Every structure is written in C-alpha cells, then in structure tokens.
Amino acid sequence: xxxxxxxxxxxxxxxxxxxxxxxxxxxxxxxxxxxxxxxxxxxxxxxxxxxxxxxxxxxxxxxxxxxxxxxxxxxxxxxxxxxxxxxxxxxxxxxxxxxxxxxxxxxxxxxxxxxxxxxxxxxxxxxxxxxxxxxxxxxxxxxxxxxxxxxxxxxxxxxxxxxxxxxxxxxxxxxxxxxxxxxxxxxxxxxxxxxxxxxxxxxxxxxxxxxxxxxxxxxxxxxxxxxxxxxxxxxxxxxxxxxxxxxxxxxxxxxxxxxx
Amino acid sequence: xxxxxxxxxxxxxxxxxxxxxxxxxxxxxxxxxxxxxxxxxxxxxxxxxxxxxxxxxxxxxxxxxxxxxxxxxxxxxxxxxxxxxxxxxxxxxxxxxxxxxxxxxxxxxxxxxxxxxxxxxxxxxxxxxxxxxxxx
Numbered sequence: 001x002x003x004x005x006x007x008x009x010x011x012x013x014x015x016x017x018x019x020x021x022x023x024x025x026x027x028x029x030x031x032x033x034x035x036x037x038x039x040x041x042x043x044x045x046x047x048x049x050x051x052x053x054x055x056x057x058x059x060x061x062x063x064x065x066x067x068x069x070x071x072x073x074x075x076x077x078x079x080x081x082x083x084x085x086x087x088x089x090x091x092x093x094x095x096x097x098x099x100x101x102x103x104x105x106x107x108x109x110x111x112x113x114x115x116x117x118x119x120x121x122x123x124x125x126x127x128x129x130x131x132x133x134x135x136x137x138x139x140x141x142x143x144x145x146x147x148x149x150x151x152x153x154x155x156x157x158x159x160x161x162x163x164x165x166x167x168x169x170x171x172x173x174x175x176x177x178x179x180x181x182x183x184x185x186x187x188x189x190x191x192x193x194x195x196x197x198x199x200x201x202x203x204x205x206x207x208x209x210x211x212x213x214x215x216x217x218x219x220x221x222x223x224x225x226x227x228x229x230x231x232x233x234x235x236x237x238x239x240x241x242x243x244x245x246x247x248x249x250x251x252x253x254x255x256x257x258x259x260x
Numbered sequence: 261x262x263x264x265x266x267x268x269x270x271x272x273x274x275x276x277x278x279x280x281x282x283x284x285x286x287x288x289x290x291x292x293x294x295x296x297x298x299x300x301x302x303x304x305x306x307x308x309x310x311x312x313x314x315x316x317x318x319x320x321x322x323x324x325x326x327x328x329x330x331x332x333x334x335x336x337x338x339x340x341x342x343x344x345x346x347x348x349x350x351x352x353x354x355x356x357x358x359x360x361x362x363x364x365x366x367x368x369x370x371x372x373x374x375x376x377x378x379x380x381x382x383x384x385x386x387x388x389x390x391x392x393x394x395x396x
Contacts, residue, residue: 187358222356226283229357255284 011068022048023111025100027058029070030116031126040123043067044112051101055088055113059095059127072127079239082175086127087116092177092237118180120189134176137192141200141218146211162207169202169247171240178234178244184227191227192219194234194244201247204260212260216251225251286349293346300339324392333387340383348376 024046032040045062056077063070074084077096084095089103095115105111121129147156172195179185179193200219204212219225225248234244254260309315326332351372359365 184357187360188356220281220284222283224283226287227357252287256288 009068010063010065012064015065018048019050022050023104025049025058025104026110026112027062028112028114029059029062029126030114031070032117032123033069033125049100051099051104053100054096055093055098055100055103055115056084056095058100058113059115070127071125080173082173082239085118085175085177085180085239087114087118089114092118092181092233094175094177094239097239118176120180120182120186121176131176133189134179134193134195135174137179137196138174138199141192141196141215142211143199143203145203145206145209146214147208148210156208158207165207166202166205168242169198169205171242172198172202173240174199175239177237177239178242181233181237183231183233184229188223188227190223192223192225194228194248197225197228197248197251198242198244201251204251204254212254216255216260219251220255225255228252286352290346290349293342297339297342297346300335300342304335304339324390327387327390328392337384337387340387341380344376344380344383348372 027045027047029043029045030040031037031043045066047058047061047066049058049061054077056074059070059072059074063072072084072086072095074096075081076083079094079097082094085092086095087093088095088098100111100113103111103113115127117123117127117129121131121133123129174195176195178198179195182191182194184191185193197219200215203209204215228245228248230245230249232245234248235242235246238244308318327336352369355365355368355372359368
C-alpha cells in the first residue's frame with residue numbers, strides 16, 4: 001500500500017519492508033476524537049510485527065504508516081518517564097515495557113491486542129487522557145520535604161536502614177497505572193488513589209522529614225487510605241514493581257498505632 | 261516559612277486534635293466485629309442446625325429455654341448488634357464507593373440507617389421482653 005491521497009495516512013509516508021520472521025497481529029484500539037465522535041469507537045489495524053517488538057512499536061507503526069491521527073503519549077520509550085501507561089488487553093501497563101511475544105495467542109491462532117486509554121480520567125483524544133485530577137491528588141499529599149526549625153549547615157544525614165524504610169516508594173514515576181487500575185477510583189474520583197498514597201508514604205517514612213503528621217491527617221480523611229479495599233490491582237499494575245498495596249497498608253498501620 | 265519563625269520549632273502546623281478518626285475506627289470495627297461474628301454466627305449455626313437433632317427440635321419451648329439464660333440472651337444480642345452494624349457499615353462504604361450523585365447517596369444512606377435502627381430496636385426489644393409464659 002502506498003500513501004496516496006487518502007484521508008488517514010501515516011505521518012511518515014510509505015510502509016517499510018516487512019522484516020523476516022514478522023507475524024501479522026491485529027491491534028484493536030479504543031479511539032475517541034471529540035471533534036467528530038459522540039462516543040468512543042474501536043479501530044482495528046492489521047500490522048506486521050516481530051515477537052521482540054514492544055507494544056509501543058506497534059502503536060508507532062500505526063501512527064507512522066497507517067493512520068497519523070492516532071494520538072498517544074510517549075517520551076523516553078524505555079519505562080522511565082511514565083508517559084505511555086495504557087490498558088493493554090484489559091490491564092494497565094506501560095506500552096514500552098510489554099513485548100509482543102508475551103501477548104501472542106497460543107498455537108496458530110491469530111493475535112488480537114486490545115488497547116484502551118487508562119480508566120477513570122477524562123479522555124482528550126484516543127489514548128491521551130487528562131492527567132490533571134491525578135496530579136491534583138498527588139499535590140494534595142504534599143510530596144516534598146517538610147522540616148521545621150533551622151536549616152542544618154551540612155546535608156541531612158540518614159542511615160542506610162532509615163533510607164531502606166521507604167526505598168520501594170521512591171521508585172514511582174507517576175505514570176498513573178496504579179491509580180487508574182483501582183476500582184474505587186473508577187467510580188469515585190475523589191479518592192486520593194494509590195499513586196498519591198505511595199508518594200505520601202515516601203515522605204511519611206523518611207526520617208529526615210517532619211511533615212508525617214500533616215500527611216497522615218490528610219490520608220485519614222474519608223477519601224484517604226480507608227477507601228482502599230486491598231484488591232491489589234495497583235500492585236499488579238505498577239511497572240516499577242512497587243508493592244503499592246503494602247505501602248497503603250503501612251500508612252493505615254501508622255495511623256492505627258500512631259507510630260511511623 | 262521564614263527562617264526567623266522559631267517560636268515553636270518542630271511543632272506540626274496542624275494540631276493532631278483536629279484529626280477526624282471516624283473512618284479509622286469504622287475500619288477497625290469491621291476487623292474486630294468480623295472476627296467476633298465468625299465465632300458468634302458459627303456457634304449459633306452449630307447449636308441451631310447440627311447439635312442434637314438440629315433444626316427439627318426448634319420450637320417455642322426451645323427458644324424460651326435458651327433465652328431463660330442471660331448468657332444466650334447476651335450471645336444473641338451481641339450477634340444482632342454486631343451483624344447489623346458490621347453489615348450496615350459495609351453497605352455504607354459500598355454506597356460511598358458506588359453512588360454517583362450526592363442525592364442518591366444521601367437517600368440510600370437514610371434508608372440504610374433507618375432499616376438498621378428499626379431491626380436493632382425490634383430485635384433488642386424482643387430479646388429483653390420475651391415472655392416464656394405467653395398466652396393468647
């Protein structure tokens with residue numbers, strides 16, 4: 001197929017030659033364009049791909065060579081920036097961290113991969129969602145160092161054990177995969193959500209920080225940690241392998257026993 | 261915060277007294293009452309349905325005999341109150357999670373609390389005023 005004067009064509013012109021060992025997979029993408037669509041729709045694309053390709057490569061193929069209007073976020077493409085969280089075959093994943101070979105249907109059956117925007121946040125276009133409600137919850141837990149009294153003249157020293165205490169929750173890249181996998185968040189967006197609690201945990205259990213009381217007060221609210229139903233969707237969704245549900249439980253325990 | 265604010269160093273800006281612990285206590289209550297209910301309800305089911313003849317021996321006299329003892333009165337009372345409040349609190353969180361409009365949420369909760377109060381009051385009334393010598 002050559003890129004002729006069709007309405008929807010890729011942004012990079014002609015399709016490249018199909019590499020050896022490529023298989024054809026169907027990419028079923030949830031599309032929405034507020035200018036033309038009243039309701040979201042499904043678009044399917046048959047594309048050649050290698051088992052070693054990431055899902056992000058498949059999306060690039062669609063955007064570059066088939067339909068340039070496909071919209072999604074991505075930046076580093078290596079699981080660091082947290083831009084391309086999406087629902088892949090019904091679970092929240094980073095498109096740049098999922099390999100096609102892990103999604104292949106067994107035997108000779110054709111492979112279909114469904115891709116949707118992350119749930120619970122307003123969709124702007126296709127896979128692009130409004131992240132602002134997510135970041136508002138993040139900001140509400142004061143995710144920065146709070147100290148009182150005089151500034152020390154040297155750096156704030158911390159033991160290895162004290163650093164270890166909150167090591168897991170420092171890994172968050174704010175991709176929103178956990179928060180938008182939470183069933184409570186889907187129906188009630190006022191819940192702070194796992195990501196905000198993880199980032200509160202990162203400072204609550206930091207020995208250098210003195211704002212634990214304030215953050216615990218915020219998370220003790222009706223929309224705070226007690227909303228968590230321990231479904232573990234967040235732990236499953238986290239691309240950084242953070243034990244999110246465990247972190248939420250640790251915040252609950254800190255509130256319960258008034259001890260950090 | 262300026263560097264000269266040294267009046268109360270290391271004091272949190274928000275005093276702990278402002279903390280509203282309702283959700284914490286309701287969460288804790290669910291755990292404790294849940295464990296208590298496992299004992300109470302399984303014990304109740306065992307006595308009523310399995311022990312000597314099970315459900316076939318239950319009649320007015322059997323119930324009257326059991327409620328003659330303050331122990332079983334307390335058992336049934338505890339089961340009634342804990343089950344109602346445990347279940348009611350569970351439904352409250354379900355309503356909070358799933359009701360989309362504030363009005364729906366409010367009226368569902370009114371309905372829930374009314375039914376809880378009614379059943380608790382009625383059950384408590386029956387347990388305490390039960391008359392084994394009733395004649396009609």
